[in-house]
Amino acid sequence: MRVIGIDPGLRTMGWGVIESDGSRLRHIASGACTSGGGDLGLRLLALHRQLAEILGQFAPGAAAIEQTFVNRDGAGTLKLGQARGVALLTLAQAGLAIGEYAPNAVKKTVVGVGHADKRQIEHMVRLQLPGSDPQGPDEADALAIALCHAFHSRGVRAADRVKA
Amino acid sequence: MRVIGIDPGLRTMGWGVIESDGSRLRHIASGACTSGGGDLGLRLLALHRQLAEILGQFAPGAAAIEQTFVNRDGAGTLKLGQARGVALLTLAQAGLAIGEYAPNAVKKTVVGVGHADKRQIEHMVRLQLPGSDPQGPDEADALAIALCHAFHSRGVRAADRVKA
Numbered sequence: 001m002r003v004i005g006i007d008p009g010l011r012t013m014g015w016g017v018i019e020s021d022g023s024r025l026r027h028i029a030s031g032a033c034t035s036g037g038g039d040l041g042l043r044l045l046a047l048h049r050q051l052a053e054i055l056g057q058f059a060p061g062a063a064a065i066e067q068t069f070v071n072r073d074g075a076g077t078l079k080l081g082q083a084r085g086v087a088l089l090t091l092a093q094a095g096l097a098i099g100e101y102a103p104n105a106v107k108k109t110v111v112g113v114g115h116a117d118k119r120q121i122e123h124m125v126r127l128q129l130p131g132s133d134p135q136g137p138d139e140a141d142a143l144a145i146a147l148c149h150a151f152h153s154r155g156v157r158a159a160d161r162v163k164a
Numbered sequence: 165m166r167v168i169g170i171d172p173g174l175r176t177m178g179w180g181v182i183e184s185d186g187s188r189l190r191h192i193a194s195g196a197c198t199s200g201g202g203d204l205g206l207r208l209l210a211l212h213r214q215l216a217e218i219l220g221q222f223a224p225g226a227a228a229i230e231q232t233f234v235n236r237d238g239a240g241t242l243k244l245g246q247a248r249g250v251a252l253l254t255l256a257q258a259g260l261a262i263g264e265y266a267p268n269a270v271k272k273t274v275v276g277v278g279h280a281d282k283r284q285i286e287h288m289v290r291l292q293l294p295g296s297d298p299q300g301p302d303e304a305d306a307l308a309i310a311l312c313h314a315f316h317s318r319g320v321r322a323a324d325r326v327k328a
Contacts, residue, residue: 039262040252040262041262044253044256045256045257048257068242074234077234078248080242081249084242084245085249085250086249089208089250091205098203
């Protein structure tokens, strides 16, 4: 199973593609889409085009995205929401089912504790995905989200086998 | 000049296309896109497809969208932001420049006062666009946003003439 994880953001949108084959995990590619400055519509279009190209190039079969933490900064929530909407649309256009995970669930799954900091997440991403070299927290978070989805899907599949 | 106005929303997205020819305004078409229920990615995809079809059918040359009122309801702001991001992307994909107007600016331009209620907006939309018959506040608001953009563009053009 090939999974893309997305850490949504308007300025920078982290992405990471991994492959999960039984108990074996492999880093395929990762990076960050950027929207530059200027007109909001054109920034969203830039994010959409970069993400669509990534989906075309690496052809994941599943997607996962971070559930957005809603805080008291309404303007920030709106910006993030707009970028997240574009990410969800682009994934849906590619026919991908989308798993959503709260930040704490991602941390708990990948690091073992729900309050892990950025350094711990990056450390565990590097440990579990040899060869990955995330160039910033957005890329590391996106790989963590992909890992979280791979672990959860595996758990679901194992539970399915038990039921069957 | 043919203008599309958008009143963004996740459940219902109002739209209205008008034509402005000198001092003459004409209603072309209007309605509301709906996203139904289910998976968020698929709901956003449904909105995108409906809006893209409307743009293809009515070929506006300019677009205007309501600036979102950010309130203390973070979850609501996030939902609206996601739908708004999809609308902005779809307009940008069609090559349209997008005007953004605060709700109060729309009311002030179309009704004459910034605190006008829904009934007043619908009344003025019907008055200024004979033949329009908005079937709800989302459609009426979208037509009001298109009117606001047409009036402002006219003002800009008049000012340009004065300078030239």
